[in-house]
Amino acid sequence: MSTFGTYSTAYSGMYTNQAALLATSTNLANVDTTGASKVQVTSADSSTTRSDGSTAVSGVTVASITRSRDIYLDSTYRTENADATYLSVKSGNLEYIDTLLSEYDTVTTDDDGNTVTTSGVEEVISDFFSAWETLSTTQSSNEDGHRVAVVTAARDLITRLTAIDEELQQVQADAVTAVEDGVDSLNDLAAQVAELNKQIVQAEAGGGEASYLRDQRDALLDEMSSLVNITVSEQSNGSVTVTLGGGTLVKGDKANTLAVEGTGATDDPLQVIWAASGDEADITSGSIAAYMEDADQTGYETIDASDLPYDFNTYATSSITMLRQTLNVLITTLALSINSLTTSGVDADGNTGLAFFTTIDDSEPLSITNIQVNPELVSDSDKVVTSTSSDNDDYSIASAICDLLSDTSLYENAGSSLSIINFYGAITTWLGTAGDTASSNYATQAALVTQLDYQRQAVFVISIDEEMSSMIKYQTAYAASARVMNTIDSMIESLLAVF
Known part of the structure; x- marks a missing residue:
């Protein structure tokens, strides 16, 4: 490798470690931000092709800047979270009924003092x-x-x-009322996800990085999962498609709207429908499903x-x-x-x-x-x-x-x-x-949902100790690359002095 080639290699090391330091700085700034995911810089060998067809390594380059997320854990968490909120409502209402009946009970003392x-x-x-x-x-x-x-x-x-x-x-x-409020919230969350889809696609179209937007979107998706049984799939352009029981709730920058019909009475059953088609939405879990069941007067x-x-x-x-x-x-x-x-x-x-x-x-x-x-x-x-x-x-x-x-x-x-x-x-x-x-x-x-959340956080949560350690590593690597450049500068200066 030529002297100037070595200069380029040292510069690539400085550039890559500077990018890593920037990511570390972002992580430290968001250490207390709820839902913020750790950002990581992935580096790769930089190579050039010679005239004879051979390849020569010429330093390092930034391969990608990505969030530390496990999409499979996120998916599992949302599925189990929907079941948890469903059971929470059912358990809460049964507990209330028990309390209600107990309020009418009387307490006395028998002849034995019991x-x-x-x-x-x-x-x-x-x-x-x-x-x-x-x-x-x-x-x-x-x-x-x-x-x-x-x-x-x-x-x-x-x-x-x-x-x-x-x-x-x-x-x-x-x-x-809870079903109506839940559907209103779901529609609002879906609209926000659609808007974030649009922003993320625009931000990443030219190779940009939109981790903070993705974090906001994930928080919204988690909240949606507490309401209904959603399925989330990410598209190649960075947007996500959200489905509900086979129906599309969000696709790209478009969100479909749900509506509530009926009172829950036997002759006027409570239903959540797709506003555009009038078809009933297939809601099987989440708080909305639980409230729909408890509102049902069939029987x-x-x-x-x-x-x-x-x-x-x-x-x-x-x-x-x-x-x-x-x-x-x-x-x-x-x-x-x-x-x-x-x-x-x-x-x-x-x-x-x-x-x-x-x-x-x-x-x-x-x-x-x-x-x-x-x-x-x-x-x-x-x-x-x-x-x-x-x-x-x-x-x-x-x-x-x-x-x-x-x-x-x-x-x-x-x-x-x-x-x-x-x-x-x-x-x-x-x-x-x-x-x-x-x-x-x-x-x-x-308990299962809490465990899954712990596992998710183990992947994306920002650790001060880990980031400080990374910062020292990147600072040292940056300084080493700078020293190489200084050494090359001295060599070039000596060569010029000879001539």
Whole structure:
């Protein structure tokens, strides 16, 4: 190699190490920047081809300036993150339901000093039947007060159940709002990714470097993965294509928009659709999927006397809907059963018995959202039916109503006959088990996502110690190349002095 060739080699060493120092400086500047990826300079031999066809190494050159990212870890993280946020929502809602039911529980102390917790729903059911028991065994002189107590206990029962149902309805309404907000966020994130695609392609078209733009895009993609099940693929020009269940959400600098339709009701299901085509988007995980499921009211339906005993099952998509239907079946079955008894008897004045429970809106069927104690009984307790005759000692209707508490043919759960208390207990036990399972699954999934994030950060996170070590290495290499150049300068100066 000639003297001037050596000069060129030394210069290439200085240039390459200067570029490496610049990358190190960028890394150190972004050491506390959330989501910033480590930038690395990759060098390669620089060679020239001689006239005889042979190749000669003539120094070093900057082959590429790239971010330290593992696209496979990023992809896995986003897939598992979608599952984690899905489970987080499901677990959170089940935990809320459990808390909601617990708020109505009562805590007492038994004769041995032990703390006893009684379900609030079970308590009001027991109080209702206790009022009927008292009425069925009372003396006629005290009958008026006990009739009033029966009406009061019935109103308390309805108030307690409808209060829970209203809160559950609010949870479902909040789930619908969460889907709408989630889709709005997803559309906004998709638009930002499309814009970054455009900027990245422009920045890198002439050989430029756009690591900071790519970091911003990756942060957006991570956020999108918490909402829905996305798949990301990078194109040769540096842009990414984002798909959702086979549909294209982002391609190049274009983003497709999603929209929300429906309320979640059985006759108006909640759907996320592609705005352009109207086709339903295939959302299987992420928080939006979880909220869509919890907002689904499929499984909630009214029942009438011909449906009794109503065979209840726990197959509803939404645990919230399942509990709402539990309460609906519980009170509607009880109301229809009591009505069939009271309308077959006579009141205290010998008049034909009235239905104990009636609808609030006569145009709609009896249900937990449309039930009340017959207003005529509230205004005149003598109309409460206790017997089949005018005989003062006849409390056959009241006794038959008392027997409903232990009647195991009144309710069915997946084919099993249950009493009213056991029916409610079976469903709440199922909910408790489902909540524990969801909580455990979420904890496991969250730990997996955290582990994956640690692995990702091990690849791209910026370490001060590592960068300081690299800086010393590049400074030393730069100084060595500069010294070579100085030496060559001296040699050339000596040669010129000879001539």
